[in-house]
Amino acid sequence: MTATRELLPTVAPPSGACCAPMVREAIDPEPARELAHAFKALSDPARVQLVSIIAAHDGGGACVCDLTEPVGLSQPTVSHHLKILVEAGFLTRTQRGKWGYYAITPGSLDRIAESLTGASPLGR
């Protein structure tokens, strides 16, 4: 096993267009499509659990080897879910030796939250 990335590239976080506020004025079709894509990545219970576990993980990223037991799924299935979350911009992946380590892409969850609440989060 080399130190090169094994399964997944690290992708850029969602673009600004992704998280245009959807509650202040009617959103255009393209940002609506991008937002829907982000929500789709979170539309599976296992992926919600994975994001939650990784977000709550103390620094340094969570190893895929530590994620299978809490969600009760096989490693290939967990890797599949993680890939979807990386591609949607919620997770970043780094390779350390044998394992991939996953961390929340900074700001990615906030941007989705902002899109739901407009300029004044929780003010609605």
Place this chain on the structure above:
Amino acid sequence: MTATRELLPTVAPPSGACCAPMVREAIDPEPARELAHAFKALSDPARVQLVSIIAAHDGGGACVCDLTEPVGLSQPTVSHHLKILVEAGFLTRTQRGKWGYYAITPGSLDRIAESLTGASPLGR
């Protein structure tokens, strides 16, 4: 046509369990399932557009008759999407004469946003 509800009952907003924060500590399977269900309702571009249009609508709710043209879909298709959003707790529906009028369930978008950001929204 009567004043009784024509298509959809008004449902209660999502339960508190729905929107347990998913970023402060690892979420349990049941709230993860409920959150995933909420995200799934928002995982379609047309539904994101509909929520956006209704949220931006000036008071009194948006008539289904006003929603078809902006999203470019037939009324049955729009009604199908609206039903999913009502069932997920994002919209409430009231009947006025011939038409159903839709409004954002107060707090429903905020609760989802809070689940993404934890106790301190935008602080992450």
